[in-house]
Amino acid sequence: MKLQKFRVVILLAATLVACAPANGESSHADTSPHWTYEGEEGPEHWGDLDPAYMVCGAGKNQSPIDVASPAEQDLANIVFHYQLSEVNILNNGHTVQVNYDAGSYIELDSIRYDVAQFHYHAPSEHAVDGKLFAAELHIVHKSADGNLAVVGILLDEGAQNDAYLPFTENLPAKESEATDAGVTINAADLLPAEQTSFRYSGSLTTPPCSEGVNWLLMTTPVEISTEQIEALTSLFEEGNNRPVQPLNDRPLTEDSTP
């Protein structure tokens, strides 16, 4: 009897870990309903899995999107203030995430958004003119009043990218707590050289799909090697990218001036 109870506790604990927030863009508790990237708990059902996920199905400002025909404008540049961080890395069952050291931030229209973490999706979530990329990195930022800004970087197959190695060489294969990988990384080196971006107002791309997220998708993809892409895709074999969502009436702009 005692042993049975113990097993129930273990099972519950395992369930809680499996249902941890997808990528930390969200702040929902660990007891949130389970979801996946395919099957009965897949993206087309997220909105029905729990009342807290309703906006995943009913929202009109969802992410990702297919970027097509953006309005080119001379917008204020994103000002990056990224510093070196230790690689505190975890696998939450939906992605691998690096919890970034405090002190790094961007300025967007005079508002400061601090870097919280970065993580990836493979294949990419955003498409450009209908084309998906091999993978996509999301650097998640939060302002003092709780607003989110996500810098998206499209990753394309090409030359090895040494700046990404502290990440791609330390991916935990199984679900794990955050662990110090003993190396450092600088998010500034993960960005493309040309820092123009597509911009629109969207959502978290994982349940609860909350809207009001400032999306800043870098226009220029960054190359990583076939081996680095394989390291990313091998962890979540069914993929960990949400399909593109309708743009609806939202403005989509491109800051075309570096």
Ligand SMILES: [Zn+2]
């Ligand atoms: Zn993401």
